[in-house]
């Protein structure tokens with residue numbers, strides 16, 4: 001080899017190495033995108049082509065959809081009203097209008113869910129068989145077993161307990177919050193400051209747990225809280241995708257995560273089994289005893305039982321905290337709305353239980369309005385139709401997951417008028433319930449509506465009623481003009497405000 005050709009070879013190899021290092025990721029992403037668009041497009045080549053963001057290493061666009069949903073909902077509008085994103089190698093079709101939602105939901109009884117919601121093996125280990133991811137007869141069977149304590153009438157029977165526990169919790173906020181975070185500061189003799197997220201996470205969670213386990217001792221609550229922390233520590237792997245999508249690669253890549261997963265699964269089994277034994281010995285017929293009985297009778301598998309309990313508690317802790325933090329922050333930050341709420345609370349103090357259950361109150365409208373403008377997830381969890389779906393010529397193949405852009409329904413929708421982003425609970429006053437069906441997404445749609453919606457509503461409303469009755473509530477930090485800070489430490493973007501609470505000694509307590 002001559003010196004010249006050797007130099008040429010070195011130049012070419014060096015160029016490839018340098019180019020690979022500099023552009024390797026882009027080349028990889030473009031190649032994978034092209035491959036997936038050709039061989040796993042999710043749409044039929046007989047119809048109109050679909051566009052959407054490019055596949056990104058290593059998970060497609062799924063992380064972006066969960067953690068940065070609000071910004072992406074805006075950014076991805078450039079792809080039209082129906083577009084495609086990716087969860088790992090799986091195409092997911094996003095619809096953004098009430099008309100398309102109505103058309104998609106028209107046969108929702110026959111919809112299914114893709115295995116592990118397209119999130120891979122690690123999520124499947126925790127939630128693969130939970131009710132929310134089942135379909136067909138399996139879903140019907142499991143929903144029938146789990147739903148009795150959560151029906152409207154069953155939760156109305158729990159309101160008294162929820163109401164008095166909330167009143168007590170709120171009354172003791174100063175000593176309670178001082179004990180679990182250092183920055184629950186006294187600003188004067190009557191006022192103190194609390195961060196909304198930590199103050200309203202554990203208590204509503206334990207109230208939800210009470211509807212499953214019945215009254216719990218302090219030790220049982222502490223144990224549940226410890227297991228919950230172990231479970232929440234697994235969320236990054238569950239959402240992280242990459243190697244965690246497959247059993248082999250997860251085990252090869254991160255044995256520590258696998259050890260944590262196994263430990264949690266054993267602890268979760270032990271906790272529930274212990275709770276059942278104690279309640280059985282006392283002859284109590286709480287929901288957990290009935291669920292466990294169905295498992296022993298062969299009506300539920302152990303995975304269905306433990307995964308669904310995980311869904312009810314561990315998944316929903318982030319959902320519920322999200323909803324409560326926005327409910328409180330938005331009311332606290334709108335003087336007129338806050339005043340109207342206080343007046344309504346005073347007017348209803350002799351019938352507080354009935355007031356909490358009512359759906360035609362300012363309180364209820366505040367609850368719905370906060371969920372409308374601050375949904376816990378911008379893109380829905382998604383489901384698949386069993387037939388081809390024709391969205392304006394884009395033919396989505398059966399069993400392809402379809403997601404709804406909730407902001408497209410709840411905000412960027414002519415139904416809500418010009419000021420659709422403003423927090424204005426009164427807008428619900430003149431709207432018929434039936435008109436909300438495809439124009440509002442808060443507790444889901446079709447037959448898969450949230451099983452915990454009544455319980456969640458009663459708990460959230462009871463907390464808000466007592467908070468605003470007992471204190472003058474102001475948003476101290478966490479707002480910058482019209483924008484609010486969000487807590488991005490987990491998968492739902494909670495309101496990250498701090499509240500100044502001042503005892504309302506002058507107002508007669510309920």
Ligand code: HEM
Nearest residue numbers: 131132312316320323381382442443444448450451452456
């Ligand atoms: C205010 C708080 C809550 C909101 C906004 C909410 C919202 C939702 C939504 C939108 C869905 C449909 C998910 C999908 O697209 O598949 C859903 C499903 C579900 N939710 Fe909730 N949820 C809340 C609280 C709760 C609580 C506290 C529980 C437990 C007691 C719960 C249990 C469930 C279950 C089991 C499902 C699956 C239903 C099925 O597939 O049949 N939720 N929820």
